Amino acid sequence: MSEHRQSFISKYIFSTDHKMIARQYLLLGLFFLLWGGLQAMLIRWQIAYPETEVPIFGKLMFPENNGILTPDTYNQVLTMHGTVMIFWAVTPLLTGAFANFLIPLQIGAADMAFPVVNMLSFWIFFASGAVLLLSHYGPGGSAAAGWTSYPPLSTPVGGISGWGQALWCLSLVLMGTSVIMGAVNYITTVIRLRAKGMTYMRMPLTVWGIWLSSILNAIFVPIIAAGLIFLLLDNILGTQFFVAGGKATVKGGDPLLYQHVFWLFGHPEVYILILPVWGVVSDLLSTFSRKPAFGYRVTVICMATVTVLSSLVWGHHMYVAGMSPLLGKSFMFLTLLISLPTSIFFLNWLGTMWKGALRFEVPMLFTMSVVFVFGLGGLTGLYMGVITSDMYLHDSMFLVGHFHYTLAASVLMGSYAATYYWFPKMFGRQMSSFWGKVHFWITFLALNYVFFNMLGVGYAGQHRRLFDPSAYDFIKPLMPMNRQISIAAFILGAAQVIFVFNFIFALIKGKKAPRNPWEAATLEWTVDYPIPHGNFATEPVVKCGPHEYSNPKIKNRDWVSQTEEIG
Numbered sequence: 001m002s003e004h005r006q007s008f009i010s011k012y013i014f015s016t017d018h019k020m021i022a023r024q025y026l027l028l029g030l031f032f033l034l035w036g037g038l039q040a041m042l043i044r045w046q047i048a049y050p051e052t053e054v055p056i057f058g059k060l061m062f063p064e065n066n067g068i069l070t071p072d073t074y075n076q077v078l079t080m081h082g083t084v085m086i087f088w089a090v091t092p093l094l095t096g097a098f099a100n101f102l103i104p105l106q107i108g109a110a111d112m113a114f115p116v117v118n119m120l121s122f123w124i125f126f127a128s129g130a131v132l133l134l135s136h137y138g139p140g141g142s143a144a145a146g147w148t149s150y151p152p153l154s155t156p157v158g159g160i161s162g163w164g165q166a167l168w169c170l171s172l173v174l175m176g177t178s179v180i181m182g183a184v185n186y187i188t189t190v191i192r193l194r195a196k197g198m199t200y201m202r203m204p205l206t207v208w209g210i211w212l213s214s215i216l217n218a219i220f221v222p223i224i225a226a227g228l229i230f231l232l233l234d235n236i237l238g239t240q241f242f243v244a245g246g247k248a249t250v251k252g253g254d255p256l257l258y259q260h261v262f263w264l265f266g267h268p269e270v271y272i273l274i275l276p277v278w279g280v281v282s283d284l285l286s287t288f289s290r291k292p293a294f295g296y297r298v299t300v301i302c303m304a305t306v307t308v309l310s311s312l313v314w315g316h317h318m319y320v321a322g323m324s325p326l327l328g329k330s331f332m333f334l335t336l337l338i339s340l341p342t343s344i345f346f347l348n349w350l351g352t353m354w355k356g357a358l359r360f361e362v363p364m365l366f367t368m369s370v371v372f373v374f375g376l377g378g379l380t381g382l383y384m385g386v387i388t389s390d391m392y393l394h395d396s397m398f399l400v401g402h403f404h405y406t407l408a409a410s411v412l413m414g415s416y417a418a419t420y421y422w423f424p425k426m427f428g429r430q431m432s433s434f435w436g437k438v439h440f441w442i443t444f445l446a447l448n449y450v451f452f453n454m455l456g457v458g459y460a461g462q463h464r465r466l467f468d469p470s471a472y473d474f475i476k477p478l479m480p481m482n483r484q485i486s487i488a489a490f491i492l493g494a495a496q497v498i499f500v501f502n503f504i505f506a507l508i509k510g511k512k513a514p515r516n517p518w519e520a521a522t523l524e525w526t527v528d529y530p531i532p533h534g535n536f537a538t539e540p541v542v543k544c545g546p547h548e549y550s551n552p553k554i555k556n557r558d559w560v561s562q563t564e565e566i567g
Contacts, residue, residue, distance in 0.1 A: 014123070016115035017533055018100045021122050023426060025096030026419075028126065029089055030503075034496070036084035041493050042069065042077050048479075048486035050468040071467045075144035075160070078465065080136075082147025083168065085408065086273070087175055088129050093415045094276040095179065095217065096125065099186055099210045101426060105524035105531070106204050108195025108540040113188040121181035128174035131167055138163030146465070148262055151242035151255040155234045162235075169232035176225040183217035186210060195523075197542030201300070202562070204522050204546040205293060208300055209279025212307045216268045216275075220311070224265035227258055259321060263314035271310040273407060274374075277414030278303060278345065281370050283546065284417055285349055287520045288364035289356030290558055292547040295348040302341035302348075309338040319390050328387050335385035342378060346371070357550070357558075361518070362436035366417035369444050370410050373451075377405030380455060395465075398458025404451045413444075416499070423506065424513030428529035431506040439498040446492035453485050521559050522546045 006015075015021060045054055046069050053059070058067025069077070100118065104111055112118045136142045140162035145154035152158040154165050190211045194203070203211075230241040240253040286293040293299065315323060315331035323331075349371050358364070380402040383389040393399060416439075424430050457478050462469055469475045469482060516525040523540055542562045549559045553566050560566055 014119055016111075016119045018104050018112050018115070018118060019426070019531055021118055022097045022099075022101035024122055025092045025100060025125075026426070028129065029092035029097060030500075032084050032088040032092070032129065034500070036081055036089050037493055037496060039077050039081035039084065041490060043074075043081060044486040044489040045069075046074055046467070047469060048483040050470055072141070072144060072160075074467050075146075076136075076142045076164070079143045079146050079149070079168075080132075083132070083143070083172075086147065086269070087172065088132065090273050090407070090411050090415070091175070091179065092125065094273060094411070094418075095182060095210070095213060096122070098206075098276065098280070098418050098422070099182070099214070101422065102204075102206055102524065103186055103189055103210060104193070105425075105527070105535060106207050106522050106546075107190060107193065107198050108523050108536065108542060109189060109193035110534045110536065110539075112185050113192055114185050117181050118185050121178045121185070124174055124181070125178035128171045128178060131174060132171040135164045135167035135171065138167060140164055143168035148259075148266070149231065150262075151231070151234070151258050152247065154231060155243055156238070157243055157247040166232060166235040169228045169235065172228050173225055173232070176221045176228070179217050180221050180225075183214040183221070186214040187218060195540045195542055198562075199542075201297060202542055202545050204279070205282035205296070205299060205303075206276070206279035208303060209275040209277070209282075212303055213272045213275040216272045216307060216310065220265045220268045220272075223261060227261035227265075231258065256318075256321060259318055260314070263317040264311075267314040267317065268310045270407065271306060273411050275303060275307070277370060277411055280414055280418050280421075281349060281367050282345070282352070283522070284363055284367040284421060285352045285371075286547040286549065287518055288359045288361060288367070289353050290359070290549045291352055291356045292545070292549060292551075293348070294351030294354075295345070296545070296547065299345040299348050302345040305341040306338060309334060309341075313338055313385075316385050316390065319387050320394050325387075332385060332387050336382070339378065339382065339385075346375065346378070362431070362433055362440060363417045363421035363518075365437065365440045365444075366413050366420065369413045369440070370417065373405050373409035373413060373448070376452070377402060377407075377410060381406060393458060395463055396458035397454045397462045397464050400464050401451045401454030401456075401458055404454065409447055409451055412447075416440075416443075419503075421518065422524075423503075424517050425524055425529065425531070427507060427510075428513055429506050429510030430513045430517060431502050431510060435498055435502045439495055439502065442495035442498070443492060446488045446495060449488040450485050450492060453481060453488075457481055457485070519557075519559055521548050521561050523562055526561055526563055 012020065042054060051068055053067040054061065054069065062068060062073060065073070100112070142164040143149060143154070144160045145158065145165060149165065149168065153160060190207065230239070233239040234241055234243065240248050240250055242255045242258045243253040244255060282293050282299055313331060313335045315327060316335045319328055383393055384399060384402055420431055420436055460478055462475050462478055470479050513529065515528050526540065527535060540563050543565050544560065544562055546562055548554070548566060551560070551566055554560055
């Protein structure tokens with residue numbers, strides 16, 4: 001059935017078209033990104049100005065406490081911030097929106113392999129977000145045991161468990177179900193539906209990143225889902241899978257089992273989130289440097305190597321849990337080993353830009369910022385991978401700075417790069433370049449001030465997860481720096497309003513975009529907006545790689561599309 005004959009509900013609500021599902025994921029992800037960002041502002045207010053009234057919205061959000069965060073409320077906000085940002089902001093943006101939109105278009109397919117499953121995966125994801133939001137209104141409020149929800153805190157014997165924690169578990173199980181459905185769809189689509197001539201080594205690196213990420217999702221999300229189901233049973237049926245010691249009434253429970261299950265998924269999750277960004281960065285650097293991606297095959301091999309090694313390094317999250325020194329050394333070796341392929345394709349990024357004809361468009365600015373912030377995140381990660389330094393830094397703000405550089409900064413800036421870059425193809429209009437650059441510079445400067453100084457106060461000894469850091473004499477000298485970090489964080493939060501207005505204005509009155517505003521070579525830029533149902537009038541035939549820029553055989557322009565012959 002042609003798209004124009006569809007009803008409103010089948011076209012815009014329960015659509016099986018990958019492009020519409022991508023837009024749904026994008027809007028949902030941006031909503032939760034703002035929600036999680038608001039929670040970050042509350043955390044920074046409490047750290048900088050402990051137990052003072054939250055300005056503007058304080059009495060509206062916390063009327064029972066005159067607008068002041070209590071320790072219990074602070075723990076809830078801290079828990080939900082981490083949960084929302086990782087699972088309901090970044091995940092729908094990268095493995096939802098851009099994976100859905102780009103995979104069929106970039107490999108020359110008409111749609112996903114399983115369109116109905118694709119539609120169901122979005123609505124299950126939507127339901128999971130609804131359950132998570134609902135958890136705020138249960139007796140006792142939302143989950144408060146941290147975004148990792150370690151037992152025994154997250155079980156009834158921990159004292160802070162309740163309906164909020166149970167709904168937290170349920171929402172994550174639903175989210176995981178959606179992610180598994182999407183992963184199977186993406187994997188199958190790439191294997192089975194590539195256009196004629198689209199060999200694996202002609203695929204854009206964005207597709208490689210999403211595909212490898214999907215493989216990790218398919219393998220490891222079921223593991224954390226099993227652990228969360230056991231934790232849910234502990235909370236609602238009184239089982240004791242993760243309860244031990246004096247609080248246990250039956251033998252066999254083990255809270256450390258949950259930590260192993262969580263991080264066996266949790267460390268691959270880092271790469272699940274960052275692999276698509278690595279692909280986006282590799283492709284966009286090539287497009288805006290007007291050069292082929294340096295070391296394309298080596299980058300693919302390195303990304304695949306990281307994918308394999310990511311399943312073997314989870315134990316470095318548990319050095320402080322009483323791990324055997326011999327086992328700890330094994331995890332330390334593997335953790336440091338995984339930095340080698342990462343460093344190689346990082347150098348490939350620099351090689352792509354070296355002596356390129358750089359075009360400093362808004363997507364390129366965000367892409368280059370990923371190279372910077374991920375470099376810092378990777379370097380600081382070496383300290384977390386070594387047992388002796390991790391024992392000191394693990395429960396400090398240094399770790400918060402590290403994973404915010406690696407995840408928050410790298411993934412956020414990569415998501416913005418992708419949004420500005422593919423917005424013309426998703427919506428047929430262009431976002432304002434001027435306001436995009438204003439958004440970039442404020443975000444980039446404020447973000448680095450926040451996260452870099454988190455490393456500083458952490459190295460100075462400030463613990464993470466403290467309700468009131470000023471209560472400790474040795475941290476009091478750090479309070480001026482904490483306030484500066486918070487002010488920069490508020491500026492960072494305010495800068496995102498610029499993006500929101502730019503996004504909405506572009507949707508309504510933005511300049512209509514030409515077919516290929518960036519002069520890019522990949523297949524999605526060969527079709528006009530609106531992209532019809534089925535994407536391509538005839539199946540494209542791929543004749544070259546995705547980065548044919550500045551090839552001396554090309555006459556009169558500096559690029560050719562993947563559907564064109566070189567020369």
